[in-house]
Amino acid sequence: MSPLLKIDLNRIRYNAAQVKQKCHKFGISVLGVTKGFSAIPQIVQALLDGGVDGLADARMENIIELRNQGFCQPITLLRIPRLSNVDNVVRYVDTSINSEVTVMEALGNAAEKKGLLHEIILMVDVGDLREGVLKEHVLDTAKEISHLKGIKFGGLGTNMGCFGGVLPSTENLGLLVELQHTIDRQLNIKLQVISGGGTSTLSLVEEGKVPVGINQLRIGEGILLGTDTTNHRTIPWLYADAFLLEAEVIELKSKPSVPIGDIGRDSFGNIPQFVDVGVRNRAILALGKQDVYVEGIEPLDKNIKILGASSDHLIIDVTDSQKQIRVGDDIAFRLSYSGLLSASQSRYINKAFIGGPI
Missing domain, CATH: 2.40.37.10 (Lyase, Ornithine Decarboxylase; Chain A, domain 1)
Known part of the structure; x- marks a missing residue:
């Protein structure tokens, strides 16, 4: 018999519901990240049954397959779009994370041609040194975004733990909130989403230390495996054997x-x-x-x-x-x-x- 991956959908539903409950208590929505299991539809449905507020994936192939299978929930693209693939992005994705104005311009042009409005989240590098603009360039970048047609400037986001191993903290997440206030004050743009990372931020949620204003997390590993690799821990209130x-x-x-x-x-x-x-x-x-x-x-x-x-x-x-x-x-x-x-x-x-x- 071939090797077998046993998948307990009930435990995934439970984990999703628990994460949602703890995050919603602080006004934080939860995107269920599907890339870790190649967006297998039965598992995607278990995330939705558990109450996640939307879906997110880094692979356009996964997202297109989900759309073809009939999943109509909001989906966020978690990898910076390829300039060569903007037509597919605006067709299949509601929101994408971005850091390059050139790509955002192309997304806006593609969206306009299709009569769409594509939402973008501007990624801010708060220290992990993966994607994102540095804090000193955020305001200027926001000005450029504000003039783009076909684009809805939805909010700010950051990623931690995936490259540099930097842990979320009240300080680096607080920086996102401060930048939101600066953009509102100086550009009169009211951003709706402040996305404060993923599973590694759950420890701050548990301790009630997430800065007020952070209103979205993108959770994959925690729901799926009940673990938090960046903080090197098993999350005690989640199943770790789904x-x-x-x-x-x-x-x-x-x-x-x-x-x-x-x-x-x-x-x-x-x-x-x-x-x-x-x-x-x-x-x-x-x-x-x-x-x-x-x-x-x-x-x-x-x-x-x-x-x-x-x-x-x-x-x-x-x-x-x-x-x-x-x-x-x-x-x-x-x-x-x-x-x-x-x-x-x-x-x-x-x-x-x-x-x-x-």
Whole structure:
């Protein structure tokens, strides 16, 4: 049997509802981010059933597929639009994040030709050094945006934790609110949306420390996995096992822990390192690097250790497992965000859903 990704839709609905409830308490809307699971429609529907206020994705391919499947909810594009793709963006997307005036001009022209008004969120770089204009350039950029036809200047946003690892704080999120006030005061533009990041901002929500004025978060990992990688924590009030990956044991033997012979490079060009801990019970699973990002999975049984992987095989040490492992058994794994990202789009991994439509 092929590796299997088990997806508990009930737990995803629950997590979405919990996140929405906590955020709405502070006047913060929630966009359910669909890119982490390749916008699989059953999971998208679970997010909506849980009450998210809109959807967001970084891939136009996912967004177009969602529209073709009949999803008519507001969708935000989370990657700066390509200049070569503005026609598709204004056709399929309600809102896009932006930092380049040239692209915003092109979006406006494309929207005008179609008789549309495309909303943009101006991204501000508050320190993570990914997308966004620096704070000292925000007012001038806002002036340029205000003259664009076909464009609705919807608000300001920022991204944290994805490149530089910078954590959200009352200070850097407060900067967005200050910039909103400056734009209102000097340009008489009343922005509707101040988007304060994603899952990494939930800890501030829990503590009641999100600055007043932040009114949107874009949540993926927290709802899907109940984790917050940037803050290195499991979120205690959410399910952390809505996704489980299972793979079958295809060999089980006692073998030395160090290869015999001269060590060269493995099939991926790396020189492997081994520690001699004697003869161990080793299982090979029908799961490899071509199936999933191996560094993004962790055995559910904490007594099992991943030793390594090739393109088609995962080698694990099962010596200390309390369960007797046999050929044909399935071994279960939790996934990190990177693991889910790869498993969800892998055509070699089957998907099974627990909990149907409500």
